[in-house]
Amino acid sequence: MFELRHFRKAAPVALALALVLAACSTKADNAGSSGSDSSGVKTDKGVTASEITLGVMTDKTGVFKNLGLGITQGNELWAKDFNDAGGVCGRKVKLEQVDHGYKADTAKTLYPQLEPKVLGMVQLLGSPVVAALKQNLLSDKLTSAPASWSSELLDNPYVMIVGTTYDLEIIDGLSYLQEQGLIKDGDTIGHVYIDGEYGKNGLRGSQFYAKKHNLTLKEVKITSTDTDLANIVTGLKGDAVKSIVLTTTPAQTGSALASNKALGLNVPVLGNNPTFDPALLSGPAAASLDKLTVVASSVPFSADIPKAKDVAAKYKATYKETPNGGTPYGYAVGEVWGAVLKKACENKDLTRDGIQAALKQTSSASTEDLVAALDFSKPGTPPTRQVYAAQPDPTAEGGLKYVKQLFEAAEAREYVAPFQK
Template sequence: MRKTRVPRTAIAAFTVLAALSAGCSSKAVNEDKGGTDADGVKTGNGVTDKVIPLGVLTDMTGPYASLGKSVTQAQQLYVKKINADGGICGRKLKLTVRDHGYDAGKAIPAYTELQPEVLGFVQFIGSPYVSATKGRIGKDKALVVPQAWAASLLGSEYIRTIGATYDIETINAVNFLVEEKGIKNGDKIGHVYFEGDYGENALEGSKYAAKKAGLTIVGQKIKPTDEDMSAQVAALKRAGVKAILISAGPRQAASLAGVAAGGGLNVPVVGNNSAFAPQLLKTQAAPALMNDFYIAASTLPIGAEDPAPAKLAKEYKAAYPKDSLDNGVVAGWTAAGAFGTILKKACEDKDLTREGVARALSKVKNFDDGFGIAHDFSDPATPSTRKSLILKPDDKVPGGLKVHKEAAASDVAEGFTFGD
């Protein structure tokens, strides 16, 4: 979801409109210029008396196609549920989806195309592309909720990540290694990371945490096209690392875990939230992944027995019986739920303009959808949380992950100042 150089693929577009009946408002509003409806609600950018249009910029055909499909279908499920319950502010939500195939040559034009027509974006996969349009997003004032967690996205009131940024997530991962895996002062930790804002932001976190704990980070930078981690494992073994962090994709994580186990480097491995996919548990890497491999994340896994994920898993399987469960379902649902909460607040404030949505967002200080962590959106300069759960692969639970350690923020994460 956060890599940069991938082959181009074709854009596929489709629109989801879950219902046609309208709610309480009666006066139509100019879709381009906006206005004020009969109930005194200010509107703009496509909002009518019947519809609130939202954009989805996703990857349905590129390297994150599986994730993009899960995130998007979960958001479609959310929209269908909200619309069946009467919508928001008397209006139905409408999602317009663009598949950019994780290609900058298509992602940015897709943003340009959709931006004038929607109130905001409930999904934008790919932090490089969000970063590339950050200045424009600030001028356009359309709220973007990206499926990306680079700290470089902080600071804009119109780009709001849901969860800990990569640096914070990695700091919490290092703390887990120190507290539970016996890593101590003087030890070395390997860190395999993607070039670019994802991996390098995670590296900032590992170096910061290592300095605080008296550890040494042995870095191994890789490209998204690097899928065989043999050379990296060999280098880390020679360096004598006692644990490994991986800030890359599922394929790299599986290769790392499998090669390390096969080569006698039996050390704990912790990945960032996008370093795992349940499909890996059907590969030869499964035993290594279920042995001493962990994921730091900002939501409960879809296979958790808690009421919210259990209910979502049941509803998602009913809606999409042929599709597998993964944490993209949780990520998509959570993002849609946060956006819905913001829209409800904007409606209360009688302001469904882009500026009104941004003001409503700043008032949401305790968004808790039952997935393990409450989120505070009051300060755009900080992530919505500094907490991380530690998850462990398990092929016996839906989605392939179970909770190993409940959500917590380490003292180092709490004391981290962005820009350090």
């Protein structure tokens, strides 16, 4: 009786101790579990005592692989500089990278493997990919910076667009062409666009500008896998267009420009952020690139501003690939993430909810002009409406030189984005 009585008293104690030990073991194994550190900073997924992990879902093997590489290298350069400067909240940033090859199905497969490991995404490349994961980001409260600039994404508060949106790029770009006397009110213009959020959102900009200036707009829809645009440009020549707008892949841009020259059309061509790749300068379209103007909120690699020069120097000391404008953009996204992380640290909340709160408090994020100044405090509204205008130049590192520094067209100020309040 003595032994049984003592066993009955000891058993609950032993069970409680076992549960405590099991819980401690689980917490130790689950990096970034919910809780707070010794200084009272709240943490959850993607945050340990020494690291903050941010995700990179990029294209290393698909149609935007060169852009994806450039952005990723910019992300890496920023992370090194950020960590060398001490990181944030006693922690260094770590980047966890995956390649989806610009395929939404692949991204859907990779996402559940990556999501539990990260606090947020410093890169999520591709309109179809972002569209496929849009609900996941909302459900998981995963603040993400898409390398996709569609204003249609701005109904999701967890989408952090660094730069202006495709529609506003096109509005600003058409304003630049008209300012240069390359188009005028009443003209006919063509817009060749990929069927999807990227192309359609750019088309919104053309439609808005055309209505404001009595332009006749010829819309031509293609897929991301179309390679030869000669027949399309032939049709636009028959329509007597005075300019062509592109929201296409770089390879499609090359085909359109080569056809523009070969067919004797020779009209100015406007492309936005993703349409250009410096590889075009050594391809069949090289002799026809003088007709192209590219508009984007981020600077060309060769930009003559101090921060861009600093990033370019670090790039050349670290990488051997041909640079492109993705690198300063990728660095700029990191700078925005750094500002948000510092604000979250100041708020003592490095949880996903804390990141979202810090983002909404960010009304003047500066990247030292790598990207226009950004205001994330107004949900549904593009954080900037400014762009640089640039043109291909084989003598410029990265293949582009800007011909007009940051500007915002009057039409861009008037434009109301789909979810703007």
